[in-house]
Amino acid sequence: MGCNGRSRRGSSVPQFCNSPTMLVMVGLPARGKTYISKKLTRYLNWIGVPTKVFNVGQYRRQAVTTYKNFEFFKPDNEEAMKIRKACASAALKDVATYFSKEHGQVAVFDATNTTRERRAIILSFAKERGYKVFFVESICEDPEIIAENIKQVKFGSPDYADRDYDEAMEDFIQRIDCYRASYMSIDDEKDRNLSYIKIFDVGSRYLVNRVQDHIQSRIVYYLMNIHVTPRSIYLSRHGESELNLLGRIGGDSGLSPRGQKYANALATFIKNQNINDLKVWTSHMKRTIQTAQTLAVPYEQWKALNEIDAGVCEEMTYEEIQEHFTEEFALRDQDKYRYRYPKGESYEDLVHRLEPVIMELERQENVLVVCHQAVMRCLLAYFLDKPGGELPYLRCPLHTVLKLTPVAYGCKVESFYLNIEAVNTHRDRPGNVDVSRDPQEALQTVPDHV
Amino acid sequence: MSNNQSESSPVNSAEKEKKADMRVNEKKCSWASYMTNSPTVIVMIGLPARGKTYMSKKLTRYLNWIGVPTKVFNLGVYRREAVRAYKSYDFFRHDNEEAMRIRKHCALVALQDVKSYLTEEGGQIAVFDATNTTRERRDLIQAFVKENAFKVFFVESVCDDPEVIAANILEVKVSSPDYPERHRERVMDDFLKRIECYKVTYQPLDPDDYDKDLSFIKVMNVGQRFLVNRVQDYIQSKIVYYLMNIRVHSHCIYLCRHGESSHNVEGRIGGDSELSPRGKQFAHALQDFIEEHTLSDLKVWTSQLRRTIQTAEELGAPYEQWKILNEIDAGVCEEMTYEMIQQTFPEEFALRDQDKYHYRYPGGESYQDLVQRLEPVIMELERQGNVLVICHQAVMRCLLAYFLDKSAEDLPYMKCPLHTILKLTPVAYGCKVEMFYLNVEAVNTHRDRPIVGEVGSMPKDPSLIHRRNSYTPMSSYDQVKRPRLYSAGNQPWLPLAPTPAALMPEGRPSQECLSEGTDTDSPEETSDGVCF
Numbered sequence: 001m002g003c004n005g006r007s008r009r010g011s012s013v014p015q016f017c018n019s020p021t022m023l024v025m026v027g028l029p030a031r032g033k034t035y036i037s038k039k040l041t042r043y044l045n046w047i048g049v050p051t052k053v054f055n056v057g058q059y060r061r062q063a064v065t066t067y068k069n070f071e072f073f074k075p076d077n078e079e080a081m082k083i084r085k086a087c088a089s090a091a092l093k094d095v096a097t098y099f100s101k102e103h104g105q106v107a108v109f110d111a112t113n114t115t116r117e118r119r120a121i122i123l124s125f126a127k128e129r130g131y132k133v134f135f136v137e138s139i140c141e142d143p144e145i146i147a148e149n150i151k152q153v154k155f156g157s158p159d160y161a162d163r164d165y166d167e168a169m170e171d172f173i174q175r176i177d178c179y180r181a182s183y184m185s186i187d188d189e190k191d192r193n194l195s196y197i198k199i200f201d202v203g204s205r206y207l208v209n210r211v212q213d214h215i216q217s218r219i220v221y222y223l224m225n226i227h228v229t230p231r232s233i234y235l236s237r238h239g240e241s242e243l244n245l246l247g248r249i250g251g252d253s254g255l256s257p258r259g260q261k262y263a264n265a266l267a268t269f270i271k272n273q274n275i276n277d278l279k280v281w282t283s284h285m286k287r288t289i290q291t292a293q294t295l296a297v298p299y300e301q302w303k304a305l306n307e308i309d310a311g312v313c314e315e316m317t318y319e320e321i322q323e324h325f326t327e328e329f330a331l332r333d334q335d336k337y338r339y340r341y342p343k344g345e346s347y348e349d350l351v352h353r354l355e356p357v358i359m360e361l362e363r364q365e366n367v368l369v370v371c372h373q374a375v376m377r378c379l380l381a382y383f384l385d386k387p388g389g390e391l392p393y394l395r396c397p398l399h400t401v402l403k404l405t406p407v408a409y410g411c412k413v414e415s416f417y418l419n420i421e422a423v424n425t426h427r428d429r430p431g432n433v434d435v436s437r438d439p440q441e442a443l444q445t446v447p448d449h450v
Numbered sequence: 451m452s453n454n455q456s457e458s459s460p461v462n463s464a465e466k467e468k469k470a471d472m473r474v475n476e477k478k479c480s481w482a483s484y485m486t487n488s489p490t491v492i493v494m495i496g497l498p499a500r501g502k503t504y505m506s507k508k509l510t511r512y513l514n515w516i517g518v519p520t521k522v523f524n525l526g527v528y529r530r531e532a533v534r535a536y537k538s539y540d541f542f543r544h545d546n547e548e549a550m551r552i553r554k555h556c557a558l559v560a561l562q563d564v565k566s567y568l569t570e571e572g573g574q575i576a577v578f579d580a581t582n583t584t585r586e587r588r589d590l591i592q593a594f595v596k597e598n599a600f601k602v603f604f605v606e607s608v609c610d611d612p613e614v615i616a617a618n619i620l621e622v623k624v625s626s627p628d629y630p631e632r633h634r635e636r637v638m639d640d641f642l643k644r645i646e647c648y649k650v651t652y653q654p655l656d657p658d659d660y661d662k663d664l665s666f667i668k669v670m671n672v673g674q675r676f677l678v679n680r681v682q683d684y685i686q687s688k689i690v691y692y693l694m695n696i697r698v699h700s701h702c703i704y705l706c707r708h709g710e711s712s713h714n715v716e717g718r719i720g721g722d723s724e725l726s727p728r729g730k731q732f733a734h735a736l737q738d739f740i741e742e743h744t745l746s747d748l749k750v751w752t753s754q755l756r757r758t759i760q761t762a763e764e765l766g767a768p769y770e771q772w773k774i775l776n777e778i779d780a781g782v783c784e785e786m787t788y789e790m791i792q793q794t795f796p797e798e799f800a801l802r803d804q805d806k807y808h809y810r811y812p813g814g815e816s817y818q819d820l821v822q823r824l825e826p827v828i829m830e831l832e833r834q835g836n837v838l839v840i841c842h843q844a845v846m847r848c849l850l851a852y853f854l855d856k857s858a859e860d861l862p863y864m865k866c867p868l869h870t871i872l873k874l875t876p877v878a879y880g881c882k883v884e885m886f887y888l889n890v891e892a893v894n895t896h897r898d899r900p901i902v903g904e905v906g907s908m909p910k911d912p913s914l915i916h917r918r919n920s921y922t923p924m925s926s927y928d929q930v931k932r933p934r935l936y937s938a939g940n941q942p943w944l945p946l947a948p949t950p951a952a953l954m955p956e957g958r959p960s961q962e963c964l965s966e967g968t969d970t971d972s973p974e975e976t977s978d979g980v981c982f
Contacts, residue, residue, distance in 0.1 A: 192675070205657065206678040208694065214833060221691050224681065303819075349773075363684065 019132050020099040021215060023108045024122055026137035028183060029176050030149040032202065033138055036223070037110040038409050043222055046382045047355060048348070049215065050104050054095055056111035059087035067159040070171050073178040088118070092125050099131065106215065114183040123194075134216050135196035136223070137186050145202060146176075152408050202228055222359070228406075231365040232275070233383070235376050236401045238287035239263045240422040243315065244398065247423070247449025250307060250314040255290045258420055262399045263294035265418040269401060270295060270368065279367045281305060281357075288370045299370075304353050307372035311344025318427065318446045322439055329442060333433040336392035347392050350378050358382055373425060376402075383411045393429060398422035423449055488601050489568035490685060492577045493591055495606035497652060498645050499618040501672065502607055505693065506579040507879045509605075512692055515852045516825060517818065518685065519573045523564055525580035528556040536628045539640050542647040557587065561594050568600060575685070583652040585660070603686050604666035605693065606655050611671055615645075622878050672698055696832045702745070703831060703853070704838040705846050706871040708757035709733050710892040713785065714868065717893075720777060720784040725760045728892055732869045733764035735888040739871065740765060740838070749837045751775065751827075758840045769840075774823050777842035781814025788897065803900045806862035817862050820848050828852055843895060846872075853881045863899045868892035 023040070025033040037053045044051035063083050064072070072080045088111065098104040113119055119135070126133045140146065150172055154160060160168040186196055188207070197220055198207040206224055211217050239259025243251045255263065270278065280297055282288035283305035292299040313321050313328070322329050325342075332339040340346035345353075354375065361367060361379075369379065373396050381391040383404050396402075399422045403414040424447040432441040492509070494502040506522045513520035532552050533541070541549045557580065567573040582588055588604075595602045609615060619641050623629065629637045655661045655668060657679055667690050668677040676694055681687050709729025713721045725733065740748065750767060752758035753775035762769040783791050783798070792799045795812075802809040810816035815823075824845065831837060831849075839849065843866050851861040853874050866872075869892045873884040 188675075204680055206676070208676040208678065210674055211694065214830065217691075217695055217833065220694065221687075224678065224690065225687060352773075360684070363687070 019130055020104065021106050021132040021134060022095065022122070022126050023106060023219070024113055024119070024133060024135045025108065025110050026113045026119070026135055026186060026196075027139065028114065028179050029112065030146050030154065030172070031138040031140050032149060032228075033112070033136075034110055034153070035149075035228075035409060036136060036138065036199075037108045039226065040219065040222065041106075041108055042382070042385045043358075044106055044219075045385070045387075046351065046358075048351070049106055050102075051106040051108065052098055052104055053108045053110050054091045054098075056084075056087055056091050056109075059091050060084060061158060063087055070175040070178060073175050075178060075182055088121075092122070096129060099129075112179055114179055116184050116187075119186075132212060132216075133195065134212070134219065135186060135194060136219075137196060137198045139185065139198060139200050140202060142201060156408065197223060199223065222362075225359055226362045229365060231367075231406075233361060233366075233404045234270075234368040234401055235379060235396075235404065236266065236291075236368065236370055237372060237376055237396060237398055238282075238285075238291045238370060239266075239420075240398050241287040244423050244425055245450050247317045247319075247447070248315050249318075250310040252285050252287075254286050258399075258422055259287070259291070260294070262418060262420045262422070263291045265399075265420055266291065266401065267295045269416065269418055275366045277366060279364055280370065281367060282370045283307070283372065283375070285372070288372070291370050295368075302357060304357050305369065305371045305375055308347065308350050308374035309341065309344040311341035313341055313344070317449070319443060322442050326442075327435050330433055330435040330437065333429060333442075336429070337388040347374065347378065348388070350374060354378050354382075384413065385410075395426055398425065423447065488599060489573065490575050490601040490603055491564060491568075491591070491595055492575060492689070493582055493588070493602060493604045494577065494579050495582045495588070495604055495655065496608065497583065497648050498581065499615050499623065499641065500607040500609050501618060501669075501698065502581075502605075503579055503622070504698070504879060505605060505607065505669070505696075506577045508696060509689065509692065510575075510577055511852070511855045512828075513575055513689075514855070514857075515821065515828075516688075517821070517858075518575055520575040520577065521567055521573055522577045522579050523560045523567075525553075525556060525560055525578075528560050529553060530627060532556055539644040539647060542644050544647060544651050557590070561591070565594075565598055569598070581648055583648055585653050601682060601686075602665070603682075603689065604655060604661075604664055605689075606666060606668045608654060608668060608670050609672060614672055667693060669693060692829070692832075695829050699835070700876070701835045701837075703836075703874045704871055705849055705866075705874065706736070706838070706840055707842060707846055707866060707868050708752075708755075708761045708840055709736075709890075710868050711757040714893050714895055717787040717789075718785050719788070719791075720780040722755050722757075724756050728869075728890055729757070729761070730764070732888060732890045732892070733761045735869075735890050736761065736871070737765050739886065739888060740767075745836045745838075747835055749834060750840065751837060752840045753777070753842065753845070755842070758842070761840050772827065774827060775839070775841045775845055778817070778820050778844035779811065779814040781811035783811050783814070806899075807858040817844065817848065818858075820844055821851075824848050854883065855880075865896055868895065 023037075025037055027033050034053075034055065034057075037055070041051045041053050060083070061067070063086070071077060074080070091109065091111070095107040095109065098107055109122065111118075113122065123133060125131075147169075150169060154172055155165065155168055160171070163171070186194065186198065188209075192209065195210045195212050195216060197209075200206070203224070203226070206220075208220055211220060239255045239262035241259055242253040242256050243249075244259075245256050278297070280292055280295060280299035282292045282299050282301050284301050284303045285306055288305070289299075289301065310316075313325065316324070318329075328342065332341075337347045340349065357369075358379070361369075369376075371379070374392070376396040377391055377394045380386070380394050380396065380402070386394060397417075399418050399420045401416045401418065403416065405412045405414075426447060428445040430437075430441060430444045432438075492506075494506055496502050503522075503524060503526075506524070510520045510522050529552070530536070532555070540546060544550070560578065560580075564576040564578060567576055578591065580587075582591065592602060616638070619638055620634075623637060623641050629640070655664070655666055657666075657668070657677060661679075663680065665680045665682050665686060667679070670676065673694070673696070676690075678690055681690060709725045709732035711723045711729055712726050713719070713723040714729075715726050748767070750762055750765060750769035752762045752769055752771050754771045754773045755776055758775070759769075759771065780786075783795065786794070788799075798812065802811075807817045810819065827839075827849070831839075839846075841849070844862075846866040847861055847864045850856065850864055850866065850872065856864060867887075869888050869890045871886045871888065873886065875882045875884075
């Protein structure tokens with residue numbers, strides 16, 4: 001039977017949505033619209049739904065290169081109103097291009113969209129083109145949360161690059177007031193035929209109306225599971241294993257002596273971090289469990305965190321793979337994200353199996369995940385928004401703990417090498433990925449081992 | 451960081467351990483159950499004929515299927531016990547003092563039963579199915595819950611569409627024990643008056659003021675709209691997700707297996723073989739069946755294994771392939787016949803017969819793993835209209851168990867013969883099943899539950915059993931099919947010493963089970979290279 005490369009490499013995911021969907025954010029400034037937009041986009045792209053954010057504020061900054069003050073946003077400023085309307089139209093046009101020419105599936109329209117008039121324009125735009133529309137409204141009147149939001153993201157904005165703290169805060173508050181007068185929340189009566197979710201007070205309450213399809217239901221589920229409580233996620237691989245030393249992939253070996261030393265060092269590191277209520281997760285494989293055991297705290301095992309299954313190549317060295325499965329080895333280098341080992345998995349499969357882990361990580365607060373190289377790459381790609389091309393080449397060395405702390409619209413990463421030597425298991429993409437290449441070219445980037 | 455167990459007297463800790471043990475042993479903690487800590491009482495709220503019992507039963511079925519022990523406590527049942535003969539709606543008038551006393555008494559009895567279910571019988575969730583329309587009643591329940599350190603989650607169903615209400619009454623009330631005469635108009639009339647009695651004192655949940663600190667979901671007009679307030683934990687978030695995905699629509703789900711495969715003919719399990727000639731005949735017959743039943747907008751789902759895909763191909767209609775519908779992974783036993791398994795792995799063979807639901811093939815999966823992996827399919831089936839699912843024996847058993855509310859005991863022994871289609875139609879509180887055998891002969895792949903005494907020799911070492919039955923959370927998507935390769939230097943895995951109970955959070959078993967190693971010497975070779 002001939003190897004039909006495409007069918008083997010194919011995606012394991014059923015069609016989520018047919019017509020493209022517009023997610024329309026609604027809410028006063030500093031209500032977390034852009035935070036939600038970016039986070040949701042990151043999640044949808046990670047699970048394989050091509051999604052893009054269209055932030056109208058950015059269009060405005062292009063049109064009006066210098067921002068003077070809040071007066072731009074006054075409802076009676078006719079000239080400004082014209083510019084703002086034009087920006088919204090430009091953004092909508094780009095949305096249409098994204099759907100029709102760039103194979104996008106979800107577009108997040110990130111703007112205040114606080115008037116019924118504006119929302120009506122968007123609805124008719126979508127209706128004309130057969131797009132679905134789902135509104136996400138964020139409602140919050142807690143002054144502390146709003147002040148915190150402004151601090152975290154507005155001061156870094158290009159609009160306030162050269163202002164001082166008090167000036168910027170004052171201006172922004174007046175900016176919000178400009179919108180307030182004409183703000184009309186989605187009306188539960190008049191708008192009862194629309195599909196929407198209203199988020200109250202950062203997730204304390206939700207109102208969900210007329211969810212139309214699978215992707216909207218997933219979005220609602222995701223939105224209901226995320227939170228903004230400060231916390232950190234620690235990612236680490238197991239300590240160096242016996243098979244690592246031999247340069248063999250996969251398998252289920254125990255820790256090497258250096259690996260055990262790492263486990264001890266990890267225990268000390270965690271203790272010194274003084275983390276509140278830490279949860280520890282491992283996979284079902286010996287090497288992660290042995291690493292966690294040393295921490296002497298309760299841990300949960302997730303089969304989903306098991307290393308990528310290399311199928312027929314399990315426990316081989318790269319040299320052996322090159323010798324016995326030359327073509328496979330080359331095919332993998334050509335598209336490492338989608339390549340599925342014969343009788344094994346691909347990185348793409350790994351992402352799908354890790355989705356419940358991600359959902360649970362979103363719900364939790366402080367967590368330490370002790371996992372494996374490919375798994376850690378997938379998790380990292382989710383938090384740092386790395387695309388499929390980069391994901392399989394992210395550096396996740398042994399004996400290094402990554403601490404991820406959500407900050408503003410992204411994630412701060414701190415790397416802690418715990419000073420216990422280990423082999424390098426990272427294999428870069430070689431220059432020549434052709435099936436007809438020489439063995440030396442194929443093995444060029446293989447790291448040293450025993 | 452770690453949970454500190456307070457020093458308690460030997461009696462108390464023994465009791466606590468017993469309770470923890472009960473929970474663990476009763477349902478061999480699935481992943482979902484593992485994620486739940488304190489027991490939760492779900493309290494339904496709503497006027498009669500708002501779908502409370504429908505939601506209670508469905509939710510309970512779902513929670514039990516994913517392994518969270520759940521039970522419904524329907525107040526109507528208690529009331530019928532107390533008042534043998536129901537005369538008329540007068541019983542429900544709020545000024546009928548004697549009746550009010552009886553009804554309150556019933557509520558208290560029911561709550562006592564809830565308490566014993568959650569504290570002594572290993573239950574994790576109790577669904578209190580009653581109208582609970584007054585603040586007074588809800589305050590009573592909250593006091594009860596607080597006293598016992600349970601969590602509480604309210605599910606209120608609000609509906610103002612008279613057509614929906616009338617339809618509800620017709621579907622379920624007409625055949626209720628309260629109305630043995632079944633005289634439709636009289637029933638409708640009496641029931642509507644009954645509803646009026648409740649309306650007088652109905653106080654809906656008030657999210658803005660009185661009830662703003664409660665955890666609840668308000669379901670409006672049969673799922674058109676939801677208001678969700680203060681979800682506290684994982685299980686509540688799953689409950690909300692489930693309630694938001696179910697509908698009350700008339701649709702049919704057709705379940706069948708792929709046509710007979712060449713492995714079936716040889717008696718081999720698993721693998722990825724093609725259809726036998728008779729299997730191909732079945733595929734044709736299936737196409738005729740579909741045409742005959744003229745199903746509008748039928749969706750067809752298959753797994754990613756050849757035999758289901760080949761079956762679907764014959765239909766000439768678009769179909770979707772779901773990897774998670776793949777057959778159970780038999781690990782090292784893949785592609786063996788039962789005789790070969792008994793010869794090569796006699797201990798494994800015996801272990802499987804002892805507890806087929808929890809038993810996990812070395813390097814493979816268990817039925818319990820399969821259930822977790824199939825959860826997204828169930829969720830999507832709830833959302834869809836008419837669907838035909840072409841799958842495999844173990845997978846079909848799991849799906850069927852969900853729809854027909856079968857326990858873990860019965861699930862692995864359900865009969866799902868080849869070349870037979872099951873049509874499931876939701877009806878009232880359950881599911882109607884119709885079987886269609888398409889008259890194309892096939893081998894029988896069903897292995898009955900072995901009679902006690904026939905089961906092979908029991909292993910003396912209890913840790914061997916634990917090794918197979920994992921208490922830990924698992925993935926929905928990890929169902930890789932491959933034989934495990936063991937290199938000479940890789941010793942079989944021995945279970946580590948259990949973590950001291952003092953370090954385990956309350957209610958959790960100590961971790962005895964770890965990975966699934968096996969001490970067989972026969973590595974599975976992939977003799978014929980790459981095959982798909």
